[in-house]
Amino acid sequence: MRRTGVFICWCGSNIAATVDIDLAVAAAKKMPGVVFADQNKYTCSEIGQEMIREAIRTHRLERVVVAACSPRMHENTFRKTVAAAGLNPYFLEIANIREQCSWVHKDKETATDKAIALIRTAVAKAARNEALFASELPIERRALVIGGGIAGIQAALDIAENGFVVDLVEKEPSIGGRMAQLDKTFPTLDCSACILTPKMVEVAQSEKITIFSYAEVEKVEGYVGNFTVTVRSRARSVDMGKCTGCGDCMLKCPVKVDSEFDLGLIKRRAIYTPFPQAVPNKPAIDRENCRWFTAGKCRVCEKVCPAGAIDYSQEDELRTEKYGAIVVATGFDPKKLDNYGEYAYGKHPDVLTSLEFERLLNASGPTGGKILRPSNGRPPKNVAFIQCVGSRDKAKGNPYCAKVCCMYTAKHAILLCEKVPGARPFVFYIDVRTPGKDYEEFYNRAYEEFGATYIKGNVSKVFPDGEKLLVRSVDALSGALVELEVDMVVLANSVDARAGAKELAQKLSITTNAYNFFNEAHPKLRPVETHTAGIFLAGTCQGPKDIPETVAQASAAAVKVAALLGKDSLLSNPTVAEVNEKLCTGDMSCLAVCPYGAISEKMLEERRGRETVRRKVAEVNMALCQGCGACTVACRPGAINLKGFTNEQIMAEVEAICL
Amino acid sequence: MPVTREGFEPLIVAFCCNWCSYAGADLAGTSRQTYPSNVRVIRVPCSGRVNPGFIIRAFQRGADGVLVAGCHPGDCHYHSGNYHARRRFTILKQMLDYLGIEPERFQVRWISGSEGAKFSAVMNELTENVRKLGPNRKLRDAR
Amino acid sequence: MSTANGKIRSSAAEALAEGRVTLVLGWRKKDFWWQSPVAFVESAAEAEQLTFDPFSVYNPVKYLLEAAGCHEKVGVFVKGCDSRGINRLLQDKRLEREQVLIFGLPCSGMVDPVKIRAAFPAPKICEVARDGEELLVRLSDGQERVQTADFLLEKCLTCRHPNPVVYDRLLWERVPVRSGVDALRFARVSSVAQQQIQERYAYWTRQFSRCIRCFACRNTCPACNCRSCIFDQAEPRWLGKASDMSDTLNYQITRAFHVAGRCFECGECERICPAGIPLQELNRRLIMDIDKYFGPYEAGLAPGDLPPLGTYRGEDPAGFDES
């Protein structure tokens, strides 16, 4: 039996009014192993803590039970107290006789009985407590940012600003992301490129940041402070060292394909940069379309390149690096409209998505910034903007609100009026949502100043009618049916998670919600962390949001990264799983239920008689294990145990609590 | 059973996960949502940590009702512990029922850290139901 | 001599003679007509002892745990049910596929000696042999022919996989699955489940009251393949030593739970139980619940799968009040 001391707290009258403390102390003195029991008005006070330290010394206590408020309140306080007196902090147990006893029961007799039972339970557990030690883990002072949109750019810049080295991985040949595709930004109508490109250049010029464009994360291993990540850089077929970015190759390349950046509204070449301000401003050859790679002839780019930078023999490059922290900033995809035949998208050239319309507005876009109907190249007069296409639609789209459409549509309406004199925007909405600084005012301007007509009514169908488009709806407010002839329809299609988000989540062992947006660790209090320590989120990969929110989250993630990388070492949580190799069968049932990939197979060599035999057993990576204990139940022989909540401890608690 | 149930006070053992249900129990305390003192809580990190063996042992040693309380599905602090618990205890509960042991004595509930009122309501309900069932004699050992 | 015996003997002898295996697990006839226990054959000569008759019900798979440790490669004859035991061991990583040479024996069912004895109470039974669709019962005073189907074990009447699901060689033609198997499979479980709760309790405690905790059910079960069983551990003591109903229930509940989603219905637990406790009924109840709540699943078919209690789906229903 361990020499146990019990300290029962009055908590003023909080406990003492409902629990007979004298009786409890007397009962505690009779519990197995208890050599000292006493009471205190406020055990958490300095006097109370000193009483504990003093008793540990004079009574040579080996275990300490404090019967007081919830362990969620003061467990750490009292762990420090016992540690100060030379005991292992995990020799402390708390009996929660306030929140779970005196505060919820009225009858003093039964409450006292229960308090005694809880103390008895804590004493029984404490007797089986073992010394636990947090181990120190080194930290790799380098961060990885996945995704080179505004979120990734901001996060990378802020981490670098804090003095840490950052690798920025971008799937496309250039960083910039969705924001680079936008024309102006609400509610200030700043030009998107004007505020984004300086940041892109800053990233390129930063000594701390390395851009890996045209690259993707292949494999992630390890844990907080010690991730090992393999990045695949796709063969660009252009020697980045030699290329000067003159662009001659792009002018001469004979192959034209739909530009992804301009959503197919114009063509790009097979050797290309996505857009003129690309960073790095060096092209890549799209091998799927390049004539040399598809037909085995051409090599025009090689001939015209003055720097001799074209290299058709390049291969994908795999690079493995260690990182202390990872920021995921992979952005979103605009919703595909396959389910929405009623809007005639794809059936009539003048039905556009918002992002396509955005490209029409943009000075470097396909029309040089003029709003022209794709069908006839003439400016439209009446334009219908349809909101919530695939959003707030649990039947065949996303049940959630895409958050940005109300505001960018107000912007589109304003820009339409500015660019096309006499044009008239009609906005079909379900609700207009404009929470945000200066947002409501901006929306107000769209109809007050610019004369946009807002109609509360989801468009039921768009009928192509010769040159025109007929839009059928109802104005739900007046009850009037709406039949509108327009020249252009703009669909505010919903925000989807990136295709491939699920796969990336699996690589990173982070979770996603039902719509493949990455889950934050807590929706309110840990909005940029994930459940996997050391991995943080920024931007729309976590859920729809606008640019200011994205940037704020990116900076927040960067601070979290900097705080992590700034530490000398990490202290691991000592209440982790532990394998008793003697009992372990090696069937790895534990591995199957471990959410952290903390369990692996290990080959054990042991002597059996004169022979050495090898057998498989489970092994726990203490840095990865978070201490949930799911493995302990999956393990039929009870070979894997959870320190701090061992089978022995919980069984002892059960036995004691039922007495 | 012909036992007089007058004055029978059941013992309820509740395994509460540290992150949701134990916090819910604490919240019941801070907001003074009373429930019978028959309920005694054992803190575990996660509902996925609760071994069916603990539950049987509680019944053996005289618990008249056992509750496992965890985070709501989707809210597990450890991603998936409560999902595993849900499978395990679905099986266990059906088995107890099949063996003729009143399934009402064994309950699994999802109680979040913000559901202090729910915690106390569940405890009231459980105590009342078990009180009606009378003492657990079927799994209890001889001691 | 039946061609079946000829085939298994020559297959075993050949594999042993060629040195492809150093041990073969099969069955041989023991002292009584109703006994064909597992045989361990280490030479081609010994292979002549092997027999496959209506009483080769014993599942040899559990012996592979030991055998595979001492021999580089072991030959094993398996019926449909036994073969699922191989997958059980593979899934549990207790065996590597290369360690065994599997001879698959499509099986049209094993005979229940109890039923034979009931049909022939008076005269001494000397031998029961299969003859086509019929059984030839040699008695001390003559012989009789009966329909095999009337004398099959309950587990064989409800068998969904009479043909081995994993093997290196199949020794003869596949046999058809018996018709009406699905309806019968859970018949016993359902009839108990329909009783009132007190009747169920009375039924099961009556059954379990005979349990002497000999652990034979555990020892024979290929799914109970832990190196060290929690029932044998002292700290914490998961199972008390007292022979009372409380600890018997504790044992039986825990045993059933440990094979939940892993039991492949070979029925060895029930066959071997000296007290005749219908353990397979409890196992089947768990299979029924797993099918109902987590989707149809049969253990021992795909060793690469995670068993139902090793995985989950977010949208799983709960078998309790989730409110």
Place this chain on the structure above:
Amino acid sequence: MKVTADKVNSSLVKEVEEISGQKVSACFQCGKCTGGCPVVSSMDIFPHLVLRFAQLGLLEELLHSKTLWICASCQTCDSRCPRDVDIPKVIEALRLLLLRRKGGNRLHPANLSDRVRADAPQQGLVSAFRKYAK
């Protein structure tokens, strides 16, 4: 027309939901149903307003509306509704409410002779109740 707490809490709304199996409260009046309805021009209460009226318990107005009898149950609205509300089912439920209400059950099971009750086919009985209930 007036919205009152009594009307909003009316058990009839629950009845409509029960009969139709649809959640009336799910509708947020986007009007997509009305916009696409091929017979809307003959309706006095538009489809999206049928749902709104039901949400507010304005059932008397609905039960007296032409809309119930104009709706052709073509399901155009249902196929586009982002809230997954089967509006024709709701309208059918309103019709049923009206049908069931008219005159009460003239034929009550209790009034049937034992012989009829024992021998008459189930389906025949049910359709008889319906017929006479109108």
